[in-house]
Amino acid sequence: MIFHPQQALKALILALFSGFIIRLHHTGEINSFINPQYAAFSQVASIIFLVLFFIQVTRIFLTEEQAVDHQYCNILGCSHDIEDTKPLKNRIGYVMICLPLVTGFFLPYSELGAAEAMNRAICYSSSETNTGHSHETLGTKSDDIMKEMIDQPILSLDHSNFIDYTNAIQTSPELFVGKRINMEGFIFSDKAVANGHPMLARFIVTHCVADAHVTGVVLSSSDKSLEREKGWISVRGIIDVHQLEGQLVPFIHVQQWNSIDEPTEPYVYP
Amino acid sequence: MKRVKQNLAEVAGILVLVFVFYFMILNERLMMESLLFPTSLLAFNTIFLSILIEALPFVLVGVFIAGIIQFFVSEEQLKRFIPRNRVMAILMSCLVGALFPACECGIVPIVRRLVSKGVPIFAGVGFLLTGPLINPIVIFSTYVAFGQDLKMALQRMILGFIIALFITAIVSLIFKRNQLKKSANSNQLGYSSSSLNLSLRLKAMLFHSVDEFFDVAKFLIIGALLAAFVQTFISTQAMVDLGEGVVYSTAIMMGLAYLLSLCSEADAFIGASFRHLFPETSILGFLIYGPMLDLKNTIMMLAVFKFRFVIVLMLIITVSVFGILLGVHPFL
Numbered sequence: 053m054i055f056h057p058q059q060a061l062k063a064l065i066l067a068l069f070s071g072f073i074i075r076l077h078h079t080g081e082i083n084s085f086i087n088p089q090y091a092a093f094s095q096v097a098s099i100i101f102l103v104l105f106f107i108q109v110t111r112i113f114l115t116e117e118q119a120v121d122h123q124y125c126n127i128l129g130c131s132h133d134i135e136d137t138k139p140l141k142n143r144i145g146y147v148m149i150c151l152p153l154v155t156g157f158f159l160p161y162s163e164l165g166a167a168e169a170m171n172r173a174i175c176y177s178s179s180e181t182n183t184g185h186s187h188e189t190l191g192t193k194s195d196d197i198m199k200e201m202i203d204q205p206i207l208s209l210d211h212s213n214f215i216d217y218t219n220a221i222q223t224s225p226e227l228f229v230g231k232r233i234n235m236e237g238f239i240f241s242d243k244a245v246a247n248g249h250p251m252l253a254r255f256i257v258t259h260c261v262a263d264a265h266v267t268g269v270v271l272s273s274s275d276k277s278l279e280r281e282k283g284w285i286s287v288r289g290i291i292d293v294h295q296l297e298g299q300l301v302p303f304i305h306v307q308q309w310n311s312i313d314e315p316t317e318p319y320v321y322p
Numbered sequence: 323m324k325r326v327k328q329n330l331a332e333v334a335g336i337l338v339l340v341f342v343f344y345f346m347i348l349n350e351r352l353m354m355e356s357l358l359f360p361t362s363l364l365a366f367n368t369i370f371l372s373i374l375i376e377a378l379p380f381v382l383v384g385v386f387i388a389g390i391i392q393f394f395v396s397e398e399q400l401k402r403f404i405p406r407n408r409v410m411a412i413l414m415s416c417l418v419g420a421l422f423p424a425c426e427c428g429i430v431p432i433v434r435r436l437v438s439k440g441v442p443i444f445a446g447v448g449f450l451l452t453g454p455l456i457n458p459i460v461i462f463s464t465y466v467a468f469g470q471d472l473k474m475a476l477q478r479m480i481l482g483f484i485i486a487l488f489i490t491a492i493v494s495l496i497f498k499r500n501q502l503k504k505s506a507n508s509n510q511l512g513y514s515s516s517s518l519n520l521s522l523r524l525k526a527m528l529f530h531s532v533d534e535f536f537d538v539a540k541f542l543i544i545g546a547l548l549a550a551f552v553q554t555f556i557s558t559q560a561m562v563d564l565g566e567g568v569v570y571s572t573a574i575m576m577g578l579a580y581l582l583s584l585c586s587e588a589d590a591f592i593g594a595s596f597r598h599l600f601p602e603t604s605i606l607g608f609l610i611y612g613p614m615l616d617l618k619n620t621i622m623m624l625a626v627f628k629f630r631f632v633i634v635l636m637l638i639i640t641v642s643v644f645g646i647l648l649g650v651h652p653f654l
Contacts, residue, residue: 053330062536064338071342073375085372097379104535107528109335148540151547152374155367162364171557258463259588260376262369262553322466322591 054114061146063108068153070101084161086260087321163318164255164264166240166282174245174253175267177222177301202227207291209235214254214320218267225293225302233304236286236312237268241279247296250279252287252304257319264319270296273306286312362554370550373618374543376585377427381538384428388435389531393523397440404445412490415448416483420456422449425585426613427545429453430622431538434502443501444494447635451486454586455479455613464609467590468597474590474605481650482610489614489642493635501631541625545618549583552617556581568651571604572644579612586613603651611643 073094076082082091197216201207207228209217214235221228241250253268255261271278271287272294278285289304405411424432429450437446454460456479464475558578575596584592593608615636623632 060334060338062532063335064342065536066532067338067342069378073378076375082375084368085375090376093379094375097382100379100382104528104532105338106335108532109332109338111529112334113330145536145540148543149536152371152543156371159359159367160364161368161371162361164365164368165361167361168365168554171554256591258591259585261372262376262550262582263584263588263592265592 056112056114058142059108059111063105063112065146065149065153066101066105066108070098070105072153072156073098073101081161083317083319084163084261087257089321090259163314164261165314165318166238169238169240169253169255169266170242172265174251175222175265176245176251176253176270177225177296177299198224198227201231205232207231207233207235209233211315211317211320215256215267215322218269221269221291221302222267225291225300228291228302229293231291232289233291234286234288235269235304236284236315238284238314238318239271239278239281249303250281252285255319257321261319270301270303271306272303273309275306275309278306278309281311284312284314284318285309366550366554369553370546373546373549373583377425377542377546377618380425380428381431381542382535384424384431385531385534385538388431388534389527391432391435391439392530393527395439400436400439400441404441408494411442411445412448412487412494415445416452416486416490419449419452419486420483422453423457423459424453425587426454426616426619427538427542427622430619430626431534434626437500438502440500442494443497443499443631444490447493448486448490451489451614451639452483455482455486455610459587460590460613463587464590467594474602474609477602477606477654478609481606481646482613485610485642485646486614488646489638492638492642496634496638497631501627503626503628537625538622541622542618545583545621548617548621549581552581552583568601568603569648571600572607572647575600575604575608576611576640576644579608580616582612583616583618584612589613601651602654603647606654607643607647610647611639614643615639 073082076085077091077095077098082088082094086094198220201217201220207217235252237252237254239250239252241248245251249270249272251268251270253266255264256267257264271289272292286309287304287306288308289306292303292305293300294303295301405414433446433450436449437443461475461479464478465472468474575593579589582589582592589612590609593605596605596608620632620636623635627635
């Protein structure tokens, strides 16, 4: 009976990967990494890892006959002579593979916020060239949303309609001038964005957090303390439009605002 | 005696499982305080893990397909499948890639297996280029990202296909041998796998998939680390400010696509958010270049192919995408 430490290590790593992904789904923390629509993919991955683990376990111990039988050994991929030639390179490989497991199990997770928003693509208006033909190209779904929004006395943006509503406001701001609006989001301001006006925004996660981008509406307020605010706020105000850098940009005239806790689901998913 | 040994393996396996699940439950208390770390490091970790979690399912599928090719497809079958005529072979490899839904990280192990089984290197490249770039999911997400506008999705697909054909043709003229690294050029088995019976072949395929996973995973992780670093610490705005004009902005968007290493299924949404800054040609550069070449898959290719080949291929891809896009710019 021959014990293969390297095969045992591989088995352990496979089991840990499976356990890691299962734990993320179990605790719901998976939502801070990927769009829940695609959760099934990673669930399947965790099951495949578990299956691979069961396959790998059978390689940990070899009987003497198997170890001598060169053909059998080759199939099992034990190929001792190949693996032992570069022990250091091999070891670095395992360290790399264990790295996400270590950071995944031990480091706390953080949600992206205003600080990360600065480094990303930010959307607060649609470009001029697009507003021209937007009415023709937008499908009937967008038209329905426009109608629905125009009919409402107060627009209130929540988790489910955030993307559709901000999209509509950005593409045709002139339709919504004077409309009352309630929305929540994190506040941030940057000199490069909207001439340094504060912006109320949320992250949109299409697939995974790595492709998250920011969308939101520019705020204007006489209250100076708003600009010092960091974190999540809830805003009540009226939509207006301004010319900014040669573009028609929607604004919210803030009437009332208060800071709130970060919601349990900070991201919105298309 | 044999029974005892089998049981021993099973017991070892169960012990590992128990350990892992104990670890999972205990972990609630092991998780360190977030105050101990700078927020940028935590954001970095989140982005790093999310890239991995997103990519792993596709890598696993790629690894399985590579295993199947290794043990269930013979070299003769592959040779019969690929046309003798080089022009036909180029066209064919790009078409097969276009029909095959893959992502840029899952496709590297598949191409490696195909090439080591005797598929010409240029056909492998054609498959590598169009696999992630053109498939139903990518077209649909591009269509949605650009406000249900079919124009961008069609341009991405058609131009991308033409560029891929062009690159494949150049590769077929320059490179003759298979360009795999020595260690990757292993039909390690010194005998034909077709001599094995089915259950043994299945077993071998599964073992092979495990090894392939460990081979690929380390490079995927290095790639994900680098991409997460760029995403956390380098501002896209700073890159955008580098220059104006089509030539500059196309170069910038291509550079951005390379560094961000986004999955081709999601990059259209990021591309669309640059519409108010750059002309359409530059956005197309982002959409076409990214799936063909990025930081993550460069690292993976370097692990499989010879250094010189990867560098030359990167050059060919970059120059072709850049040149062709600027060439068609007046007509877009």
